[in-house]
Amino acid sequence: MPAPLTITARRAMVAELLRQEPGISQRSIAARLGVSKDTIRRDVDAIEAAQRQAAPRPADAEPEPAPDAPQRAEDDAPPSTPDAPPVALDDAPPGADHLTVPLGDQLRAGLATLAEAGHSPEDAVRLAVAVLARAYEGAWKFGLYPRGAAPRVQVVKLHPYDPKGATP
Template sequence: MPAPLTIAARRAMVKELLRQEPGISARQIAGRLGVGKDAIRRDLAAIESEQRQPAPQQPPAEPEPAPDAPQRKELDAPDAPPAQPGDAPDADRLSVAYDDQLRAGLAMLARAGHAPEDAVRLAVAVLARAYEGAWKFRLYPQGVAPRVRVVDLYPYDPKGQRP
């Protein structure tokens, strides 16, 4: 069972559905996202209120670090080997820019019941498998990022069985 959506993620998906289908009802949105229509009505009210607010001024491109904040080089272990392709990141968290393209993709995957975290994991796994195949079958040299054009899909089977 997918993890429940955060309010922010759900509202982003609601916005995307409204952008894609301007006449969609709260009940239809609720059905697609797997939440109650009252939650969607609250989201719609919040989105409408947000749109009435004046846009905040843009912050500076990159904030100055605090004087006592360590620089990035100080945070890295001095004798740590350089990262190699395929190495797992040291941290157990990942941060990505939550832009319009990501919002749209997550909204699309939410229609199939994927929570944002699960959707990201699935996307990375699919892309990694494509890279692995390209390198294994020597379509690309090891370590060179392949250009992925399509994803191969299994035919729909309502019983959930795959070949």
């Protein structure tokens, strides 16, 4: 029996099915994903709420430059989401290849936002790649996209804030 989807991956798949097949019923989506109709109803409600809250940025607004990311102690655990496996800070062996990405305005603004929550640029990139890769793998595994095709991921599930379990 396949492992269950994460809520984030399932909602991304639900959103994509709704986009591809506008008249599809919640019962049909539930049957395809192997969950209850009530689960799909909650997912659709959450997707619609997220779409209502998404406010487009004014086109003329200039993003602020990214501040220097806070320094993290090497023994600190990297940030992770409850549904994603932790991403090790030192997962690359010494002398390993490195990725270099130009810092455009959009990436700089995104890193500045993540730095406010205590993520270093390296941790933010590792976490983003891990989360997106899990969504792709779920879409391929459950046959929503052919393997190798890039799924459109539109929704990310946020867990309620818990100051006791919060990590910087």
